[in-house]
Amino acid sequence: MATPRADNLWGKSKTRVFKEPSNIVSKMSSSVAARSLASRCNSNIKPECASEALVLLETLLIGRNTKNLVVKIVSENIFLEGINDGGGRQTHPLMQEYQLTITLIEFFSKPGPRRDAIFHALFGSQLSPQRSSQLVKLVSIAVSISVVPVLTAAGTWLQQVGYKSTLSQEVTKQIVDDFAFYSLPAREQLKQLSMIAPHFAASFMVAVADIYLNERRSTGLTPPPEHLLDVFSDWITKNLTVCKAPPPVLGLPAGATAGPFVNPLASLMRWTILAPLVSQTAAYSKLHLSVLTTLQQLAAIDKSTAVANRELLQTAKSLQSYCARLRRRKLKPEDDAAYQRSMARFAQAVQIALCSKCLTNRYPLITALKALPPFKLMSIVISSSKRR
Template identity: 35%
Template sequence: MSTQSDVILKQSLRKIEYPLCAKEALGRIVELICGRITSIKHMDLALDLMAEFIFYEVDRRGNKRPQIVTPLQELQLLEIMFEYFNSIPNEAARNSVFLSLFSGTTAMMRSGILSKLISIAVGVSSPVILLSASTWMQQLGCLSANSCKLAEALVHDYFYLIPNAKDRLKTLPDICPQFTANFLTAVAENYYLNSRKDKMFPPKILLEVITMWISENSSLCISAQQKQAALPPGAIAMEVTTPIAGLLRWCILAPLYNQESELYCHLHLALLNSILEIPQTVPAKAIYAQHTIVPISYVMYYVNDLKNQGLNSEQVLNDEKLQLALDRYAQAIQVALSMKAVYGHVDDLLNQLQHLPYNKLLNIVVNTHKRIK
């Protein structure tokens, strides 16, 4: 496409009222990104079309627009994007456009549109859009700020605003298990790590839904690893992070933060059952050792708090909440290591666990696996 034809294309799109011009622009973007012959020039033009005619971020001169789109325009744009993505039959082409629209450099700026689009896809069951969102999360990283922000937006929409979310979301793992698994990985990162007190613990309805999902589908946590994402030619697939370590952290730390809901017991059991059914691979790829180390520092914070309250060493060791947390930790480590589901520096994991206060089960687990090594 010549420079002159680029100018003509933009001029023709400018004659169409926003956001109706977005529909025509999306068609041209697909041609530029997914055509037989692609180039840096084609990609640059596609990015220009996205900024001006889809997201309304710049004017015809490339200057940032001072005004924002109205709620009605945003709703119209979402409808156009929803219908367009559902009309693209080729998964690789759909993912290519999705990844370009919400690239790592623009995703945070466009997070409002993205979260609303995915929220709609969850509500009206669009597996093709959810699958593209799943691929996007993997390529940017399920633990990245972008993925965690998307997860936070979905929690707001479906677990705070909607009272019967459990019924609405029951079938989400059947509609798109890959997206559900990646959502779980991201949402697990949003709790039991955050210093904001109002966001420290997951809402009860979210805990209920997650427990239900994993209890009823023991393979859900590794679903995103079971299917290779369809990517554009030359793209490198990023490693998938499962939600197992993050959700186990919830269960381990819950007693230390006085979160006494029995749901944590049920979730813990569901996660252990899930690990037991993970197919063994060489090398292992289900649980990253470094992620399983995270609870250690939080347990030690709790221990130091007890000591600061004047408790002696024996009283600390006899603390019921501490021992429950360590029991759950030990159970998780034992099952994960026995199933050969942990990858990374397992020796470092075992060494770090030895820094924790004495727990009979944890001591047996660590010593047993050290002997095996």
């Protein structure tokens, strides 16, 4: 079965009406000339204007005092917001999405400057439902056919708007849902992302990890789709750079800054530690081993490797909540097999993090661990931490 093509997400709509970008834009050296082209496009709004508008953005983003014009071009000439087809009829949203996605894929696939800035201009930090849907379609197609420039820009976007922001959560959840229904070859394609787009893979893992097995996001511990466990195991074992901070982000618009990089290993630790409370799937064991092995290897070559202490504190809090629920049922945590398995994994993770010197501030975590019902291996780890 072949890897899904771009048209899979839109049924049978395959009509292409875009023209190739005009070289007139590349010859423009002033915002005055840019405004002239914008005026020409605005007088005859059609989907084919999007190609020229994208190239126009390259010129506008270099100049000063063009923010308002950029917003106007993006809204009217690319997303066709509030624009009809010239005959009083609104453009069909599904066809518009399909056509624009093809144009964006073609544009980002060509070499050119300021791709991150253009991506930010298109999607920014606030998304309308239309733009959110467009972004999901664009990234899903980029994943399925390995369009690296789109994935690189999407990874920067996730880092910039915040991996755990509501916006990131909404977008990544929809992408996960897209691939949950894909064929096995498509999922195999997904596994290659750590090699071709490591920054996107890392950003995606952090954002997705915050959605599942997280009591701050839902009333209970909701497990992730099982196929993600194998995918993430492959990502972190095949390429250590997915867990390393990327080079500084360049080419963002003036005033825009990328947020801090977050190592995905701590978030995945939360998954594997809490998994026994909700699932007996063997894939969690594989992921747990992958996380610990990767942490050891990464710390050996990069002394700046750090595990987010707040993730481990959150894990300890979830275990405390689980024990409280057991006690309300007149059960002892010491006799609960799921709690015992979770604590065994937690002790292993803390021990590896301590030995690898990846915990930036271990004292709040040690205090939280002491508050948990006793577990022999964890007690040994806590005792040994005093000697470090």
